[in-house]
Amino acid sequence: MSDGNKGAGPSARSKRADARRNQENLLDAAASVFVTSGVEAPVRDIAAEAGVGVGTIYRHFPTRADLIIAVYRHQVEACAEAGPALLASSATPHAALGQWINLFVDFLVTKHGLAAVLRSDNTSFDTLHSYFIDRLLPVCTQLLDAAADAGEIRPDLKAYELMRGVGNLCIGAEHDPSYDARRLVALLIAGLRQPR
Amino acid sequence: MSDGNKGAGPSARSKRADARRNQENLLDAAASVFVTSGVEAPVRDIAAEAGVGVGTIYRHFPTRADLIIAVYRHQVEACAEAGPALLASSATPHAALGQWINLFVDFLVTKHGLAAVLRSDNTSFDTLHSYFIDRLLPVCTQLLDAAADAGEIRPDLKAYELMRGVGNLCIGAEHDPSYDARRLVALLIAGLRQPR
DNA sequence: AACGATACGGAACGTCGTTCCGCTTTGCAA
DNA sequence: TTGCAAAGCGGAACGACGTTCCGTATCGTT
Known part of the structure; x- marks a missing residue:
């Protein structure tokens, strides 16, 4: 090491x-x-x-995915580390979650085609998908659980589903000026809020 | 003719x-x-x-897209025609919108890879994208406007963005049992509801 | 200087979408 | 019925791609 x-x-x-x-x-x-x-x-x-x-x-780089991972490792790392930091510094867990999702979306939207490749059925990108899940899912889970424990959001959505949904919403966002992924993600997060 | x-x-x-x-x-x-x-x-x-x-x-079929369109034309047509019918038969425009979106999602989710191809940057699928937009966007617009006029949803989301978002959420849904596109779409629609 | 280990370049292979063209089939007309 | 253009057909051929492979060049150590 x-x-x-x-x-x-x-x-x-x-x-x-x-x-x-x-x-x-x-x-x-x-x-x-x-x-x-x-x-x-x-x-x-x-x-x-x-x-x-x-x-x-x-x-x-034995596979394309390894090259992509190597290129973006630092930014993914930064995003992962921002999770606990936001949780500590934000007023509420829900606010931290929202800000963290924004970070994630900004990252995806500015990397042309990354969100799409994350969802490609080409098996050579599986390790890329795994890398994102391994590194970011625990962070997302922590934020989601904190917000759920605080009663701010409905508790029945898994972090995996949220991340996949957010990732999907970012696909193609870079090509189409009349499609604003950030806005739709915000709508999704709004839908998460506890009706209570 | x-x-x-x-x-x-x-x-x-x-x-x-x-x-x-x-x-x-x-x-x-x-x-x-x-x-x-x-x-x-x-x-x-x-x-x-x-x-x-x-x-x-x-x-x-001069392009792959033409073949795909020909295969699914009837179902797309049915989906388009269901829009006004739902509007007439549902209790509220918002309910009609929700049911129509469900129809759309069911269609996409059961056609392996269709949602993904709809978002492919391969230019030979542009005509497929156009076909969906041409046929379904007006229907979606009508439903969305009706719900907005009734004050049930926030009025600031374009039908195009909604359809793209819903389409995106459906990508890859057929491969992954732990990803439920329908649930996320429902969340998105919930986020659409007017806070008032 | 010499030599083995290490790494390099790019040709070669298999897969894909798409185009092209020599041959076959069709259906009309004599 | 037969002849014959037009219409249609099959699949070889092409170019782009990801990936593998191996003869050759380079490195760094002795």
């Missing part, structure tokens, strides 16, 4: 110097291509942007 | 007998493959099921 590797991507240590350099170029190139062409950009485009062959991508 | 052609698919008239037969086999085969393998099933599978070559599919 002394190498700082976070555990899901390939290690940045114990490699040849050129290999490490390539891995970082690849991350930068992928991030850049994801911004301009979306997360579903062809692997060859990413390779070209990084100035490497496609084989190099697959050696460093 | 006397041939009964509804306008979007290829005409069933003025064709050679074998061509008409093939077209119908194709529709049956596609419907069957869609049920078992989903709407995104490979074209070659549909051709094989119908016992024809792939070229025959493209002659009858």
